[in-house]
Amino acid sequence: MVDSPPEQSAEPISAPTPRRRHALRATGLLVSVGILLLVCVASIAVGAKSMPLSDVWHGLFHNSGAGNDVIVHDVRVPRTLLGLLVGAALGLAGAVMQALTRNPLAEPGLLGVNAGASAAVVSAISFLGVTSLTGYVWFAFLGAAVVSALVYILGGSRGATPVRLALAGTAVSAALFGYINAVQLLDAAALDRIRFWTVGSLASADMGTIGKVAPFIGVGVLLALLLARPLNAMEMGDDTARALGAHLNRTRILSMLAVTLLCGAATAACGPIVFIGLMIPHLVRSITGPDMRWILPYATVLSPVLLLGADVVGRVVTRPAELQVGIVTALIGGPVFIHLVRRKRMAQL
Amino acid sequence: MPVKAIRTPGGLSVRVDPRAAVAVLLLAAATAATAVVLIGSGDFPISPGDVIATLLGNGTAAQEFIVQDLRLPRVLVGLLVGASLALSGAIFQSISRNPLGSPDVIGFGQGATVGALSVIVLFHGGAAAVSAGAVVGGLVTGLGVYVLAWKRGVHGYRLVLVGIGIAAMLTAVNHYLLTKASLIDATRATLWMTGSLDGRDWAQVWPLLATCAVLVPLVFVYGRPLRMLEMGDDAAYALGAPVERTRLVLMSVGVLLISVATAAAGPIAFVALSAPQLARRVTRAPGPNLAASTVMGAALLLVADWTATNAFGERQLPVGVVTGVLGGCYLLWLLVTERKAGRI
Numbered sequence: 001m002v003d004s005p006p007e008q009s010a011e012p013i014s015a016p017t018p019r020r021r022h023a024l025r026a027t028g029l030l031v032s033v034g035i036l037l038l039v040c041v042a043s044i045a046v047g048a049k050s051m052p053l054s055d056v057w058h059g060l061f062h063n064s065g066a067g068n069d070v071i072v073h074d075v076r077v078p079r080t081l082l083g084l085l086v087g088a089a090l091g092l093a094g095a096v097m098q099a100l101t102r103n104p105l106a107e108p109g110l111l112g113v114n115a116g117a118s119a120a121v122v123s124a125i126s127f128l129g130v131t132s133l134t135g136y137v138w139f140a141f142l143g144a145a146v147v148s149a150l151v152y153i154l155g156g157s158r159g160a161t162p163v164r165l166a167l168a169g170t171a172v173s174a175a176l177f178g179y180i181n182a183v184q185l186l187d188a189a190a191l192d193r194i195r196f197w198t199v200g201s202l203a204s205a206d207m208g209t210i211g212k213v214a215p216f217i218g219v220g221v222l223l224a225l226l227l228a229r230p231l232n233a234m235e236m237g238d239d240t241a242r243a244l245g246a247h248l249n250r251t252r253i254l255s256m257l258a259v260t261l262l263c264g265a266a267t268a269a270c271g272p273i274v275f276i277g278l279m280i281p282h283l284v285r286s287i288t289g290p291d292m293r294w295i296l297p298y299a300t301v302l303s304p305v306l307l308l309g310a311d312v313v314g315r316v317v318t319r320p321a322e323l324q325v326g327i328v329t330a331l332i333g334g335p336v337f338i339h340l341v342r343r344k345r346m347a348q349l
Numbered sequence: 350m351p352v353k354a355i356r357t358p359g360g361l362s363v364r365v366d367p368r369a370a371v372a373v374l375l376l377a378a379a380t381a382a383t384a385v386v387l388i389g390s391g392d393f394p395i396s397p398g399d400v401i402a403t404l405l406g407n408g409t410a411a412q413e414f415i416v417q418d419l420r421l422p423r424v425l426v427g428l429l430v431g432a433s434l435a436l437s438g439a440i441f442q443s444i445s446r447n448p449l450g451s452p453d454v455i456g457f458g459q460g461a462t463v464g465a466l467s468v469i470v471l472f473h474g475g476a477a478a479v480s481a482g483a484v485v486g487g488l489v490t491g492l493g494v495y496v497l498a499w500k501r502g503v504h505g506y507r508l509v510l511v512g513i514g515i516a517a518m519l520t521a522v523n524h525y526l527l528t529k530a531s532l533i534d535a536t537r538a539t540l541w542m543t544g545s546l547d548g549r550d551w552a553q554v555w556p557l558l559a560t561c562a563v564l565v566p567l568v569f570v571y572g573r574p575l576r577m578l579e580m581g582d583d584a585a586y587a588l589g590a591p592v593e594r595t596r597l598v599l600m601s602v603g604v605l606l607i608s609v610a611t612a613a614a615g616p617i618a619f620v621a622l623s624a625p626q627l628a629r630r631v632t633r634a635p636g637p638n639l640a641a642s643t644v645m646g647a648a649l650l651l652v653a654d655w656t657a658t659n660a661f662g663e664r665q666l667p668v669g670v671v672t673g674v675l676g677g678c679y680l681l682w683l684l685v686t687e688r689k690a691g692r693i
Binding site for chain 1: 447449450453472479500507509510511512513515516517518522523524527535540542618619622666667670674676677680681684
């Protein structure tokens with residue numbers, strides 16, 4: 001019978017942290033916030049239409065109705081804000097999933113959670129004629145919840161190896177994208193709308209969208225940040241965590257709720273976007289070490305840096321057309337994923 | 350049932366598992382029966398007896414035309430595509446030692462799709478060019494995955510994970526091509542991406558038949574070392590199997606098979622994934638079950654095609670929709686049972 005090699009041990013447990021390391025991490029977080037601000041400026045200043053920085057500055061604070069003011073105020077600022085929200089959501093969801101499943105390859109895109117949200121939204125568009133984002137969101141939550149529960153059942157409690165979980169997620173995604181294809185095929189009118197949405201893009205951002213998804217993502221972010229301490233305990237293994245007095249099931253359920261809120265809202269707002277939730281937690285862990293109390297805040301700040309950065313790149317490389325951000329993150333994330341897989345530790349799975 | 354070995358005076362020996370042999374024969378019979386039913390059904394129904402008579406050259410002129418020119422080539426394409434997909438799936442599941450390590454999960458199907466979509470969207474090419482694009486895309490992807498997974502040998506798990514990474518990137522490229530297309534091209538591309546046997550004729554049969562005639566025997570020659578590979582590289586080396594050569598040859602053949610099948614009918618979902626697993630459950634034999642998988646794939650695709658064209662009243666669906674839905678259900682079942690057994 002087809003069989004698999006022995007399980008991989010969990011992340012190494014950090015050494016006791018002296019006061020100086022705390023200070024360093026705090027400084028690092030501040031620097032990250034600075035980088036995020038710079039990327040936000042780039043996201044507002046760079047676009048299909050180039051304009052002097054003075055115009056950008058003017059448009060930020062005064063909307064006179066002139067061309068450049070309108071572009072900055074009604075197009076680029078909402079797009080940047082949405083990028084901030086969605087980036088933070090996906091990065092945090094990835095970090096929580098990796099901790100919850102104790103699996104370095106866990107990621108909402110790779111494990112099919114985004115595909116689940118997409119399939120539910122596509123069904124809503126095609127069969128129920130739902131056209132508004134307010135309608136999408138609830139279907140996206142439903143799809144994300146079902147798939148994250150499935151992934152958790154498959155890979156959670158008894159600890160699947162990274163390969164098993166990644167394979168299960170890919171297979172579920174393949175099934176769901178096959179379904180999405182079939183729906184598009186049977187409904188040409190839906191195809192025209194769905195094919196842009198399924199790519200993953202920030203291009204359709206407006207203040208209305210942001211207002212609708214921001215509360216959900218806000219609650220998700222708060223919930224995830226509050227879970228840092230119990231997730232730390234979870235990472236030491238079920239028995240140790242129980243011995244330390246952690247509420248395993250409560251943590252699991254709250255974590256899945258956070259992942260569902262974050263992925264569902266993010267996917268409803270801009271379609272499935274992959275690999276943000278994989279890359280950022282790995283990058284962050286190399287800076288902070290395994291402590292979730294630092295990983296989660298760092299991920300919240302650095303994930304939007306990656307997403308907005310990818311979005312700016314996508315706007316610049318094929319000017320005046322643009323490459324959707326979901327495509328850019330997949331093209332950046334694929335090689336990173338392959339690099340992670342080729343690393344010695346991962347190769348011996 | 351015990352496995353019997355047949356030895357020839359020349360020193361060749363063939364091991365035969367009676368249960369597996371019976372299973373292959375029964376599956377082949379079921380496939381043939383489905384083919385006859387499929388040829389007989391349509392706007393101009395022909396009874397099974399007449400179909401067989403026509404195939405033997407004793408039909409009326411009208412029946413000759415319908416069977417020989419319209420329905421036989423379509424059924425043959427279905428048979429060959431199903432068999433190629435399943436054999437490719439059996440090879441890769443065996444090499445990766447994982448029931449989910451099938452070529453449509455680890456990027457080769459997506460690679461062929463990128464090739465074909467590029468032809469449709471960027472060059473508005475005809476059917477032959479689309480097929481060529483699919484083969485080239487599949488081969489380039491196969492080569493890329495092999496090179497990236499190489500690190501003092503190709504380990505099955507690294508192969509699968511690298512394939513998953515590549516598949517994600519290729520899926521993004523596919524989505525991008527779809528957004529670039531006009532709505533007409535996008536519809537054509539989506540139809541192609543679902544996988545269909547509609548309108549297939551002898552022009553698709555011959556290349557498929559030629560490829561299978563060369564590749565299938567090659568796979569069976571390497572069947573025994575492949576079986577040893579399933580025990581792990583070290584054990585296979587110890588047993589004298591040419592590990593890296595077997596893997597290279599079989600991977601090349603597997604990529605070619607899925608590329609050619611995808612070129613002929615589009616990326617038909619889940620046959621490569623499910624046929625080898627179903628075959629394994631029918632034969633209850635260890636090892637890659639190459640023969641049983643091949644026949645199972647052909648049977649699956651023909652049954653799915655019959656369902657797609659007849660089960661939904663007036664509406665004829667492409668076969669890929671049916672394999673997609675059935676495959677999705679099968680997959681969930683596989684995930685749950687294999688998880689319970691602790692195998693995935």
